[in-house]
Amino acid sequence: MKLDNPVVPKGRDRCKDRPGYIPTLIGLGLVLAAGSASASFQTFSGGLSEEAAWRSAVGTFALESFESYPDGTAIQSLPALGIRFDELAGGGYPQAYVFGTTPYGPTHLGNFPNGINWVNQWNDIVVYPLPGATLTALAYWNGDGQADTLVARAYDSSDNLLGTIGAFHDTFAGFISSVPVAKIVFDGITGDGWNHLDGLQTSAVSGQGGAVPEPPTALMLLSGALALACYRCKYFRL
Secondary structure (H helix, E strand, O other): OOOOOOOOOOOOOHHHHOOOHHHHHHHHHHHHHHHHOOOOEEEEEEOHHHHHHHHHHHOOOEEEOOOOOOOOOEOOEEHHHOEEEOOOOOOOOOEEEEEEEEOOEEEEEEOOOOOOOOOOOOOOEEEEEOOOEEEEEEEEEEOOOOOOEEEEEEEOOOOOEEEEEEEEOOOEEEEEEEEEEOEEEEOOOOOOOOOEEEEEEEEEEEOOOOOOOOOOHHHHHHHHHHHHHHHHHHHHOO
């Protein structure tokens, strides 16, 4: 005889009949969690108002105007900003260079420590976080007199491109990333190839690692699924 509403005998654990039921739900929740952790990369570009907007969004930041460095000083790191510079392709490190035209004074950071010649022309300025620092935001002013855009590209720890920003001469550009930044490259293929920037700013926190937490949407979904599973198990054991 076929019953329209079969009854599960008392004491029989319906969930035990399906040993993969709850693990499957857990796996689904983990997949949803991974999907929800997608990176965001917010960009800013323009003048003082955009700089103010970037600062408001970042909250805590550090600024280097380079005014304390004598002209020609090679700069390997900026501890207050939590960053260091890679050696340039033509040799040497970025240097303080007196030029002018930004809100932060006449001294900038240039890519030509060996002078205005072919040795460092077109060299990228490459930035890394200092050990133990988590870098999530960076901004700068393009102090170069050439009518061109100084582009910066941000990469994660797997060398995946997170995003790109660019500042036309005498303007500001910045970004905020939800994923920690492992490398930033200021493109040397700009203007006449002898490039300089000013008002360098970062948000870098020491002693932290890993991604910036995303809203726990997937965890809420997983909790709901597990709650439903527990309810079903309890129901069928009555």
